[in-house]
Amino acid sequence: MLKYQRKNEKMSSIVHWLDSLLTEGLHIDPDIAGFVNTAIIVTAMIFIAIGINWLIQSIFRWASGHSVRLRRSKWHPFLAKRKLGHHILLLIPGIVFYILPYIVFQKEENIIRVLHRADIIYMLIVMIRIGNAMLLAFLDFYSTTDKNRSHPLQGLVQGLQVMLYFVGGIVITAVLIDKSPTVLLTGLGASAAVLMLVFKDSILGFVAGIQLSQNDMVRLGDWIQMPDGSANGNVEEITLNTVKVRNWDNTLTMIPPYTLVTTPFKNWRGMQESGGRRADKCIFIDINSLKACSSETMKEIKDSIPLMESWFSSLPEGYMPCSELTNIQMYRIYIEMYLRSHPNVNPALDIIVTQKEATAYGLPIEVYFFTQEKAWSVYEKQQSDIFDHLMTIAPVFGLRLYQRP
Numbered sequence: 001m002l003k004y005q006r007k008n009e010k011m012s013s014i015v016h017w018l019d020s021l022l023t024e025g026l027h028i029d030p031d032i033a034g035f036v037n038t039a040i041i042v043t044a045m046i047f048i049a050i051g052i053n054w055l056i057q058s059i060f061r062w063a064s065g066h067s068v069r070l071r072r073s074k075w076h077p078f079l080a081k082r083k084l085g086h087h088i089l090l091l092i093p094g095i096v097f098y099i100l101p102y103i104v105f106q107k108e109e110n111i112i113r114v115l116h117r118a119d120i121i122y123m124l125i126v127m128i129r130i131g132n133a134m135l136l137a138f139l140d141f142y143s144t145t146d147k148n149r150s151h152p153l154q155g156l157v158q159g160l161q162v163m164l165y166f167v168g169g170i171v172i173t174a175v176l177i178d179k180s181p182t183v184l185l186t187g188l189g190a191s192a193a194v195l196m197l198v199f200k201d202s203i204l205g206f207v208a209g210i211q212l213s214q215n216d217m218v219r220l221g222d223w224i225q226m227p228d229g230s231a232n233g234n235v236e237e238i239t240l241n242t243v244k245v246r247n248w249d250n251t252l253t254m255i256p257p258y259t260l261v262t263t264p265f266k267n268w269r270g271m272q273e274s275g276g277r278r279a280d281k282c283i284f285i286d287i288n289s290l291k292a293c294s295s296e297t298m299k300e301i302k303d304s305i306p307l308m309e310s311w312f313s314s315l316p317e318g319y320m321p322c323s324e325l326t327n328i329q330m331y332r333i334y335i336e337m338y339l340r341s342h343p344n345v346n347p348a349l350d351i352i353v354t355q356k357e358a359t360a361y362g363l364p365i366e367v368y369f370f371t372q373e374k375a376w377s378v379y380e381k382q383q384s385d386i387f388d389h390l391m392t393i394a395p396v397f398g399l400r401l402y403q404r405p
Helices: 002-025 030-066 068-072 076-081 084-089 091-104 109-142 154-176 181-190 192-198 200-214 257-262 269-273 295-304 306-313 327-341 376-392
Strands: 223-225 232-238 243-247 252-255 277-285 352-355 363-371
Touching: 030 084, 030 091, 076 084, 076 109, 084 091, 084 109, 091 109, 109 154, 154 181, 154 200, 192 200, 200 257, 252 257, 277 376, 295 306, 295 327, 306 327, 327 352, 327 363, 327 376, 363 376
Parallel strands: none
Antiparallel strands: 223 232, 232 243, 243 252, 277 363, 352 363
16 A cells, blocks of 8 residues: 555656646646646556567567467467457456556546546447457358358348447447436437338348348349349358359349348259259141151161161060051150260250141240259250250251241
8 A cells, every 4th residue: 555655656656756847847728738747657657558569569469479279279270360369358457547547647537537538438348349359250150161161141241240339339329428328319209210210221131131041032142033123143251231243244233132022032042052054945847747657757867877876676576556656756766865875964854846736937845954064064065965855856857947938
C-alpha cells in the first residue's frame, strides 16, 4: 500500500512539474497549459500501451513459432490465418490504459471518466473483432472436408456476423451517449417495421440460406438452371444475400437465395451423380417407306451389317421370318443392339427404342439411352455421333427419313 502511494505521489509530481513548466517556464495561459498537459500525458499513456502491446505480441509470435504442440493442433492454421491470438492480446493494452488514469489523474474524475469511456469503446471493438475472427476460423475449419464444403455455412456465418456487428454497435452507441443498451433496444423496438424494411434482404437471405442447406437444395459446384434462362451453370458461391452462378459462357449471375426457395429451378446434381446422362430424341421416318421384309432385304441386312449377324444366328437353322417382320422392326432391333454394344453408352441404364404415334411429319422412332460421359461438351459430341450413324444407316433397311418438302 505504501509503495502504491509513493508511486502515485511520483506520478502527481510529474504532472505538477509539467504543468509548472508550461505555465511558468513557457508562460502559457493556465487553461491552455492544462489542456496541453493532459494531451501530453494521454499521448504518453497511449505510447506506453502500444509499447506493451508490441512486447506481448513479439513474445506471443516467438512462443507460437517454437511451440510444437500448438503447431500440431488441427485448429492452429485456421486461428493463425484469422489472427485470433493477435486480436485477443489487443485487450491487454486496453486493460493497461484503463488502469493508468487512476494513477496519473487521481483527482480529475472528468478526465478519468472520458478516458475510461474511450477505452471501453476500444475494448468493445476488439471483442467484436475477436468474435468475427472466431466465426471465420470456424467457417474455414468446417470447409476443410468435401462433404462440408458442399453444404456451405457461409450464409449462416454472415448472418451471425451481422448480428454481432449490430449488437456491438448498439453497445458502443450506449457507451458514447452514456445510456443503457436496453434503452436503445426499447427505442429500436418501436421502429421495428423500419428495421425490417432496411434489413429485409438480409433476413430473407438468412432464412432462405437455412432452408437451402437444411433441405440440401443447392450445393457448391451444382449445375442449376433457372426456368427464365437467367442462370444456367455451376454454383460458385452461396452467401447471405446472393448465390453466385457461373454460366457456361463464363458470365456471372447473382440470384437472391429466397428466389431459389420460392421459384422452381432445375438442379442437375442427380444426373452428375448417376451413371450417365440421358439422351432422348426422335428419328422421323417417311411412312411411305415402311414395308414387309423380303428375303433379299433380309440377306442385304445380314451381309452389310456385321452387328446383325448375332441376331440372325440366334434364329432356328434355316428359318428366315421375312413375312413376319417389317423393315422398321428390323431397324428398331438394330438400334437397340447398336446402343448396347456402343462403348459410350451405359448398358446398365435404360435403353428404350419405341415407335410413337404417327404425325404429319412422319413416324417418330424414339431413341432413349444414357451416355457414359456426363460433361456437356463430350456428351453433345457422343450423342450427335450416335444419331448421325442411326440416320445414315436407315436406307440400308429400305427406310427414308422424313423431310418436309
